[in-house]
Amino acid sequence: MDPDNQTPINPISTPEPKLEPKPESKINWRFLIAVPVVFIFTLFVIYLFLSTTKIEGSLFYSNIANVKLMIPGGWEIDNTSNINLPVGFKEPAFALKKTGSACIIVKAEWDPDISNSIKQISRADRIFSDWTQFDGSWYIASTTDSAKYSYSSDARQYLNGEFRVSNGLRSGPFLLFMTNGKAVPNNCNDDFDEMLKTVEPYYEMVNLDSSSSGILVTEKVWDDNRYSEVEKSYEHLVFIADGSKERYEIMRIPPGTWTESFFVLDNNLYFPVNSYKSSSTEEAWQFDSAIYSLNPFSKKLSIVSGTATTNSYISSLFIRDSIAYYLIGDSDLARCLESYYPCPAGLYSIPLMGGDSILVASSSLGGWILGYVPDEKAFYLGQRWGDAGCASASFSKIVNSREESIVKFDGCYGADEVDLIAYQQTQDKIDEIVKKADASKILTKAIHIDGGILKPTIDDISSYASFYFDKK
Known part of the structure; x- marks a missing residue:
């Protein structure tokens, strides 16, 4: 049954207006003062809404x-x-x-x-x-x-x-x-x-300055029907001022694969960009990669000199002592990382001011850089894959350009209690490794902007991206 037609409410009858004699004119000074106050307040409410x-x-x-x-x-x-x-x-x-x-x-x-x-x-x-x-x-x-x-x-x-x-x-x-x-x-x-x-x-634009105070996050926008169109599928920085619910766009991030982690140093965001070049043949597809620097206050965007490489894919970035360390391979690395098998890559370093990249070590794992442990002088690397109850997880560390495997798990779990116990023990080891490798960084899901400075936030914010700060 469609309830479109409902019985109308009877209108209230209105009596005929009566003419009353005009009262003697008297000035109410309190009323004259109250009128502009109410008027100004009303304008303020309208302004807030608009x-x-x-x-x-x-x-x-x-x-x-x-x-x-x-x-x-x-x-x-x-x-x-x-x-x-x-x-x-x-x-x-x-x-x-x-x-x-x-x-x-x-x-x-x-x-x-x-x-x-x-x-x-x-x-x-x-x-x-x-x-x-x-x-x-x-x-x-x-x-x-x-x-x-x-x-x-x-x-x-x-x-x-x-x-x-x-x-x-x-x-x-x-x-x-x-x-x-x-x-x-x-x-x-x-x-x-x-x-x-x-x-x-819809996002209104904003320019940040030293008086800006609020939260910075990144968000994805894309068109489900035409996601390959750059103007309709993009990633951008979003600002929410303290005490406000409005979400403003600061600027867009260069198009490429989605950036899931950013390193924050001296008010700049550092991140890898992998730009996809489409082709009519599947065999000819490729990425071009580079490490970018972005300042959300000046909106200056630049490539770290020496990192732009054709037919390449950067899978992970880590910054320590103003030096960028990154895992890079050819375009096939992107496809390999979606599979079950280990994906080799090179661990390179380059100063953030730019220069020549240096091969630190060749690694069998091209997934991501977990971090650096100063006491061991070791970089920790990892790679994971999982689907339908089956998983593979491999972790290694690199010391003096040599790679050493430290944890490895391959197989399916869940049907056998013994398998579950073994899997949980391996997972506990992995958690210990990640915790140790992350010890030199502060991980947050957003950035707090205060007095023209980018700071870690302690707020519980839902965001797909991660921001890494150095511990002071």
């Missing part, structure tokens, strides 16, 4: 949710502070309401403990925008009463208290529900579909 959201015609921008979209006809912006979200959701970024209806659309975040609080009732429409795919489902709150309802696949049940959740592949969910607790009408659901088709990423 600084985080922009509306141009029916085009809506949010620098908190980092999206732009077309507002469906007949819908308007609503105040998020007046909204009671469905159970399992929090932190509404913005809301749209349908004029003359209880339909509402909200951009919000999942609650980490949502699994037992909601019940899936059916699937919702799958929607494609120019950038991403939205998969959706209909839910109700998980209660004793909800037990009588079962999952109905693609068939909607039009239940009181239902709400639709539609997720993009890399963004928080959009919610559709009724503020009066009734089932969502089809016309509201259709408007929701049309809105999702228009959703795109």
